[in-house]
Amino acid sequence: MLHILRQIAKCGIKTEPPPPPADEMVTVARLQKKILRVLGRALTIRQIDAGSCNGCELEIHALANPYYNIEGLGIRFVASPRHADLLLVTGPVSKHMAIALKRTYDATPDPKLVVAVGDCGCSGGIFGESYASLGRVSNVIPVDVAIPGCPPAPVALLQGILAAVSVAAPAAELDAESAAALRTEPTMGSGVARLPEGAAELAPDAPAGEPPARVGDPP
Amino acid sequence: MNVSPLGVSSATLACPVPAQRCPVNSGQLLTACRLAWEQGGQLAALWASDERDRERGFCVHVLLRDRDGLTLLDHTLPDGGARYPDLSTIFPVANRMQRAAFDLVGTESDTDDPRPWIWQAAWPIDQFPLRRDFAASPKWEPGEEDYPFVRVSGDGVHEIAVGPVHAGTIEPGHFRFQVVGEKVLRLEERLSFAHKGIEKRFETLSIADGSRLAARISGDSAVAYGWAYAQAVEAIAGLELSQRATWLRALCLERERVANHLGDLGYLGNDGGFAFGLSQFSRLKEDVLRLNRRVFGHRLLMDVIVPGGVTHDIAPESTAEMRTQCASLDREIRLLRDIYDDHAGLQDRFRNCGRVTNELATKLGLCGFAARASGVADDLNRDGDVAARVAVRFDEALESLRLIDVILDALPQGDIIAALPRFREFKPALGCVEGWRGPVWFALESGPTDAIRRCHPHDPSWQNWPVIEHAVIGNIVPDFPLINKSFNLSYSGHDL
Numbered sequence: 001m002l003h004i005l006r007q008i009a010k011c012g013i014k015t016e017p018p019p020p021p022a023d024e025m026v027t028v029a030r031l032q033k034k035i036l037r038v039l040g041r042a043l044t045i046r047q048i049d050a051g052s053c054n055g056c057e058l059e060i061h062a063l064a065n066p067y068y069n070i071e072g073l074g075i076r077f078v079a080s081p082r083h084a085d086l087l088l089v090t091g092p093v094s095k096h097m098a099i100a101l102k103r104t105y106d107a108t109p110d111p112k113l114v115v116a117v118g119d120c121g122c123s124g125g126i127f128g129e130s131y132a133s134l135g136r137v138s139n140v141i142p143v144d145v146a147i148p149g150c151p152p153a154p155v156a157l158l159q160g161i162l163a164a165v166s167v168a169a170p171a172a173e174l175d176a177e178s179a180a181a182l183r184t185e186p187t188m189g190s191g192v193a194r195l196p197e198g199a200a201e202l203a204p205d206a207p208a209g210e211p212p213a214r215v216g217d218p219p
Numbered sequence: 220m221n222v223s224p225l226g227v228s229s230a231t232l233a234c235p236v237p238a239q240r241c242p243v244n245s246g247q248l249l250t251a252c253r254l255a256w257e258q259g260g261q262l263a264a265l266w267a268s269d270e271r272d273r274e275r276g277f278c279v280h281v282l283l284r285d286r287d288g289l290t291l292l293d294h295t296l297p298d299g300g301a302r303y304p305d306l307s308t309i310f311p312v313a314n315r316m317q318r319a320a321f322d323l324v325g326t327e328s329d330t331d332d333p334r335p336w337i338w339q340a341a342w343p344i345d346q347f348p349l350r351r352d353f354a355a356s357p358k359w360e361p362g363e364e365d366y367p368f369v370r371v372s373g374d375g376v377h378e379i380a381v382g383p384v385h386a387g388t389i390e391p392g393h394f395r396f397q398v399v400g401e402k403v404l405r406l407e408e409r410l411s412f413a414h415k416g417i418e419k420r421f422e423t424l425s426i427a428d429g430s431r432l433a434a435r436i437s438g439d440s441a442v443a444y445g446w447a448y449a450q451a452v453e454a455i456a457g458l459e460l461s462q463r464a465t466w467l468r469a470l471c472l473e474r475e476r477v478a479n480h481l482g483d484l485g486y487l488g489n490d491g492g493f494a495f496g497l498s499q500f501s502r503l504k505e506d507v508l509r510l511n512r513r514v515f516g517h518r519l520l521m522d523v524i525v526p527g528g529v530t531h532d533i534a535p536e537s538t539a540e541m542r543t544q545c546a547s548l549d550r551e552i553r554l555l556r557d558i559y560d561d562h563a564g565l566q567d568r569f570r571n572c573g574r575v576t577n578e579l580a581t582k583l584g585l586c587g588f589a590a591r592a593s594g595v596a597d598d599l600n601r602d603g604d605v606a607a608r609v610a611v612r613f614d615e616a617l618e619s620l621r622l623i624d625v626i627l628d629a630l631p632q633g634d635i636i637a638a639l640p641r642f643r644e645f646k647p648a649l650g651c652v653e654g655w656r657g658p659v660w661f662a663l664e665s666g667p668t669d670a671i672r673r674c675h676p677h678d679p680s681w682q683n684w685p686v687i688e689h690a691v692i693g694n695i696v697p698d699f700p701l702i703n704k705s706f707n708l709s710y711s712g713h714d715l
Contacts, residue, residue, distance in 0.1 A: 004495055004558055014502060047388040051413045053711045055438025055519055060388050061482065062508070065501035079386035094714075095341035096412045097391055098361040100383050126432050131348050131355035132341060132416035151438065153518060 015069040021166050022159035025145050043075045043165055046084035046108065050101045050137065051094030051127075055151040056118040060088065062154040075161065081108040086164060089114060089141070091121035093134040105141040113164045115145045117157065122146040220255055220285050227251075229290075233454035233648035237288030240647070248281065248294045249304045260285030261584045262310035263651075264660050264677035265317060267324035269350045270295070277326050279303050280662065280675075282649070289649060291662075296326055305330040312584040312682050323349040323418070337411045337714070340364040348419050371397035371404050379696065383412040387700075390710035394699075401695040406688045413714040421674035426452055426642050427526060429671055433661070434521045436676050437712030442468075442475040443654025444661075444676065444712075445524035450650030451663035452526035456640050462631035464528035470626045471520050471529070473619040476655035477548070478507045478519075480616040483707050487609055488559065490701040491568040499555055503548060510544055513537070528636030538627050545620045545627075552620075556613050569606035573690040573702030576603055583689070586682045587657020588615055589706050608705040615655075642669045656709065657683065678712030 047060055063070040064077070078084050081104045093101055105114070116137035119125040124135030137143050147160035222229050222239070225247050232238040243251060252262070263282040270278050277299065281292040294303055305328045306313040317328045318336035325347035338344060340362030347353060370378065376399045383391035391412035397405040417436060421429055433448035434441040446468050453460060481504040488496020508518040514537040515523045516530075523530055533541075559565055575585060580593035580603065590596065592611040593603035601607045642665040650661040657679025666672035683706055691702055 003554075003561075007499065007554065007558070008495070011499070011502070048384055049388075049390045049413070051391070051415050051711075053435040053438040054390050054709065055435065055441070055521070057388050057390065058439060058482070058519065062501070062505060064497075065505045066498050067502065067505050077388060081384075092415055094391075094413055094415045095359075095361045096339045096414055096714075097383060099363060100391070100412070104384050126435055127415045127417070127420060130416040130419060131353075131359070132414050132419075134361075150435075150521065151519070153512075 011066075014066040015072055016067055018068075018073055018162065019155050019159045021162035022156070023163060025147055025160045025163050043086055043161075044078045044084050045075060045086045045088050045161070046078055046081045046104070047088045048081075048090070048101060048104055050089055050091050050097040050121075050140075051133065052090035052092075052118065052120060056090040056121070059151045059154055059157060060090075060117070063157055068154050068158060070158065070161075073158075073162075081105075084108050084112070086113040086115060086161070087141075088117055088161070089121055089137045089143075090117045091135070091137045092124045092127045092129075093137055093140045095132055095134055098134055098140055101137075101140055113144045114141055115147060115160055115164050116143045117147050117160075118152055119148055119150040122148050125150065220251075220258060220260060220283065220287055220290050222251065222290065225251055225254070232289070232291055233451075233457075233646065234289060234650070235450050235454060236651065238291065238649055239289070240291045240293060243292045243294050245294065245304050248279075248292055249306075249309075251290070251292055252281065252283070252306050252309045255283045255285060255290070256309050258285060261586075262306065262313055262316075263289070263658070264662070264675070264681070265306070265313055265320060266662065266675040266677070267320040267326040267349075268664075268673045269324055269347075272351055276301070277324060279320065279326055281306065282660065282662070282677075289651075291649070299325050302327045302329050304328065307332075310584060311582065312685060315685065316681060323347060325350060334367060335364065337414055338364070339411055339414070348416065353419075366409055368395045368407050368409070369397075369405065373399070375399050376404065392710050396696060396699075398696055401697065403691045403694055403696060403699070406691045406699075408684055408688060410684065410710060411714045413711045415711075415715075417715040418673075418675060421671050424671055425669045426455075426665060426671055427639060427669065429663075429674065430525050431522060433676065434524075436715070437678060437680075437709040438519060438521070439479055439709065440475070440654045440656060440659060440678075440712065441519050441521040442471045442524060443652045443656075443659040445522070446472060447650035447652040447659045447661040448663070448676075449524050449526045450652065451648045451661045452639070452650075452665075454648035454650065455642065455646045455663065455665050456526075458527065458637060458639065460528060461633040461635065461637065463532075463633040464635045464637075466626055466630050467529045467531075467533070467635060468524055470533075470623060470630075471515065471523055472652065472654070473622045473626070474507060474511060475520055476619045477616050477623075478504050478511070479655045479707075480612045480619075481507065481552075483704060484555075484559075484609065484612055484616070486704050486707075487569075487605070487701065488565065490704055491565045493559075493562060493565050496555070496559065496565075499551075503551060506544065507548070510540060514541065525636070527639050528634070530636070532635045533630075538630075541623065542627055545623050549617060549620050552613065552616055559609070559613075566606065568698070568701060569609055570604060571602075572605040572698050573687075573694060573705060574602065574604045575686055575690050577601075579603075579689055580686065583686050584682045585686050587653075587679045588612060588655070589657070589683055589686070605701055605705040643667055645672060654679070656680065656707070659712075676712070676715065678709050680708040680710075680713040683708050684713060 129135035229239040232240040276297040322338040379396040382393040393409040485497040485500030592607040594601040660677035662675040664672040
């Protein structure tokens with residue numbers, strides 16, 4: 001125990017001051033005032049990898065290290081979209097993840113924010129659009145802030161996340177309806193809209209379909 | 220392996236390690252695989268290609284590795300209706316690769332397992348993306364398949380479905396647990412959610428541009444992939460790399476290994492309920508990434524390795540900085556290792572958790588550090604549990620620090636990059652690099668006008684994912700994250 005305490009004391013506090021929000025990353029400023037009123041400075045984030053190479057995930061992990069200490073800013077990563085204020089989405093959105101991403105978005109309570117992460121999340125990146133990739137996140141769900149970079153460094157991620165909740169852009173004055181009209185419209189087909197809600201995080205209570213097979217049944 | 224008893228001809232294959240290429244018929248394919256297995260060889264990769272434009276139907280490529288080097292068996296199927304022998308009876312790991320080859324190229328094996336593996340209803344099931352006449356339609360919308368998971372029934376048995384959106388910041392995949400109480404009876408993985416058409420994308424890029432895509436197949440292994448791709452390109456070109464460029468690549472690879480092991484050691488502590496470990500190791504990892512940024516211009520070292528050499532040379536002051544960092548990391552890692560080893564609660568979680576015996580590891584072809592933790596290709600008696608994988612990660616992180624020091628001491632002088640020639644002919648080559656997770660393979664065939672005719676990257680996760688299904692049996696559900704993290708496999712590198 002003593003050597004653990006000694007190590008903690010020796011390391012001291014490594015946390016650096018947070019960067020200022022980056023206004024230029026805001027793609028659509030909507031509902032800012034209302035969201036700020038609801039959230040204050042406590043923000044919960046649900047991260048979704050919609051098909052990335054995992055480079056962005058590594059940098060998102062880094063936000064939790066003592067240098068960036070994102071929890072010290074009142075921002076927390078949560079396990080369910082139902083507990084989230086903001087979806088942090090990396091891409092490109094693979095076709096295989098499109099339905100899960102849409103369901104996760106639907107399962108997130110309003111008001112909600114979406115931040116697209118990385119060159120792939122912003123534009124499809126090197127993978128682009130193909131038989132297997134839908135490209136940028138805003139092709140599937142509305143996006144408020146886009147953070148470029150391959151992958152974006154943790155400081156850029158922080159700037160983008162802070163921009164999503166703290167930018168007082170003129171559009172923030174708009175009412176909910178006109179702000180909604182400003183959003184990037186998803187271009188994915190209508191098939192998605194008919195999908196049942198929820199089930200994104202597939203909790204243990206997810207509905208079971210057919211009756212169970214016996215042990216040893218062939219696949 | 221010696222293929223002469225099979226009566227097949229063999230030709231040398233361009234590759235940095237000894238490699239041969241043999242055309243085989245179906246009988247010879249099966250015999251060669253059996254022979255390789257009996258002599259301790261393993262299946263490294265299996266993929267297929269569409270050769271109809273060269274009047275050769277389809278070709279199934281089977282890459283075997285043993286102590287002598289690599290053997291690539293090329294088996295030609297005259298048309299889409301022909302089948303090839305099911306190799307999963309010899310190498311169980313072939314099962315998913317064969318299913319993937321069918322989903323992407325339409326080559327069928329004699330298997331009794333017709334389930335898709337990469338296909339998830341995003342394109343019509345009778346269309347094969349890696350065929351040359353494949354044309355994607357904008358009308359195809361994401362769909363949902365009905366995957367036949369195996370269910371277990373009995374008193375109190377229930378099912379837990381997890382994913383593809385996970386509770387943590389990890390890649391997408393689906394796990395189906397059959398449990399009684401909290402004990403796992405069976406786990407079935409369903410991957411390919413991160414499938415984004417990488418192999419097809421390669422065919423639209425020039426050989427030089429392919430390097431950028433290669434570094435983004437699995438972001439945590441950008442160096443290993445970048446290097447393996449560059450190896451294949453340089454083998455095709457017959458390009459001799461300068462000593463300095465090779466050593467700088469090795470430096471990057473070891474720094475990537477250290478960074479990944481540090482990150483995972485932190486998360487392993489955290490998953491064992493020891494948050495102190497995460498904050499300590501994530502601090503050390505950040506130090507490594509920041510120095511990467513200063514020395515090589517990129518935190519994850521993406522695009523530092525390009526065909527022909529490396530993009531960044533190191534200045535004397537960077538050398539000094541890396542040396543200082545190595546010394547301080549070595550000291551801190553040893554200290555933290557003592558803390559992990561002495562922590563009763565942590566050891567209680569690590570020991571006997573997610574065990575993979577040496578026998579199982581060999582049978583399933585487990586590779587990389589996870590195989591070494593099960594005592595494969597190693598005289599040490601390792602337990603194959605989470606504790607063993609943690610121990611191997613500590614050992615390898617420290618060894619990488621030693622290697623970095625050695626590299627910095629003896630770094631040869633010279634150029635760091637050479638010009639690539641133009642590529643004018645069809646020529647196949649292989650690249651392979653032992654990344655932090657295990658061996659990363661690249662099979663590349665050039666075409667005229669600097670084009671990529673076919674490119675197949677192969678991640679060690681193909682070999683190791685099926686092993687996790689076995690490692691969790693009999694463990695409790697809450698130990699799954701710990702077991703999973705102890706392997707930390709790539710989804711993107713596997714799904715392509």
